Amino acid sequence: MAPWLFYLFAVISVVSSLGVVGQRNPMYSVLLLIGSFISLAGLYVGLDSPFVAVTQIVVYTGAIMVLFLFVVMLLNAPREDVAPGPRLPIPGAIKAYGVALAVAMAAMLVWALSRLGAVPFVDDPQAAARVASVRDIGVMLFRDHAFAFEVTSILILVAMVGAVVLAKKTV
């Protein structure tokens, strides 16, 4: 992948992700999230895996975000509501604890990233072809990792049943 392509998509992705949490209109948040997903798909294409890129768009942009949009529209919330009532005063000790946690987390993040080091870019056409091949992905998923795949599907099924049970009216 050309470096400028990487930086282009990376910048779009990061900026729109910040926008998702940074502004208060939920509709715009959903759209910015879609923009972030699409630029991620662009990164996947640059990494020679068009299948992953397209799957990303089909699953996230095409299906999940449509549901998000649907819910936002149904609720028709123009703006995120500010919590009602007077704000509770936060004790100084709790504030200090929060700051300490944030600093610790930042330190951990920097430490973890510094341990990674720079990974050399491997220009191996064969490896690229392996990643891009739908057949190989299928074999990996349904033969080598079949158990994990099935467990995940059951997990999702359980979550779905749980959601239905929680949401249904008592008759």
Add this chain to the structure above:
Amino acid sequence: MPTISPSLVFQLTLIGLVFFSLQISAAVLVYFERKISGWAQQRVGPNRVGPLGLLQPLADIVKLIFKEELRPQAADKWLFYLAPVLSATTAFAAFAVIPFGPPTTFFGLLEKPVPLQVADLNVAVLVVFAITSMGIYGIVLAGWASNSKYSMLGGLRSAAQMISYEIAYGLALASVLVIANTLSLREIVDGQAGVWWLFNIIPVPAWYVFLAPVGFFIFFVAGIAETNRAPFDFPEAEQELVAGYHTEYSSMSFALFFLAEYVNMVVVCGVTVSLFLGGFYMPGLPVWLGPLWFVGKVAVLLFFYIWMRWTLPRFRYDQLMDFGWKRLLPLAIVNLLVTAAGVLYWS
């Protein structure tokens, strides 16, 4: 910096040509829609502008360009204008991966043969699916950004309808993938070249529609629902919603929605032709005329679309949902299982 080569020039020309033809096809479709609706209702249809009313689409375009662009005060400024652009862009983008002709050198003009297709991807089928699934955003955003109840209801209906029918659409598509054993549209089309001999005497075109007729039916019906055409045109049901999601639009932004609708029809028909009807192959006829056969098949399907619209009344909304979830989806699942079992048995 890439150097300018004949194949680059050709690629750019091809993109321009496809883009232009899609736009023209929308104008032609509008004309035929009005003519065919005229015949279906025992009227004459447009016949004033030009011979046989042929210049009617042109007059329509001029009228639309010179109309005033209106935006409701309560509308969301950005999204209101973004929505029609999104609609049209996704409609055009999906056509990029559809092959409409065999590789050609243009009578020796180019050194090596180039395929008549804007982008030949090995996951083309999924790309079509991904882009058409994004087309919904234009409609939903238009409904929301207009800030009017009719538009809102149109947008919500559209979202619900497309989610419901997309699953059946995808499963019907999967049944072809199982038969063709590839995700590339060009390879799928190439797999449908030639003929089969039924009982060794009757020639049958080697089209997947004969292997997966149920898949074809599901794909076609779900395709009509995806393009929001009658009898599934709930997002813009005139009697209930004025004009649905584009109630508040005027002038060119309205025209973009119309353009998107017709281009989407062409794309869905193009995909249907490529997946089930042999693409640009016609048994017994020269393959270098491929684009002609492709356009011909698409035209037949498009005629069917228009014919359906003026023949069938609109469903009720609950009927639409029932049909999608309780009939079409189970049928699509069974169809996929049967197709997969058949492929396993015979291969």
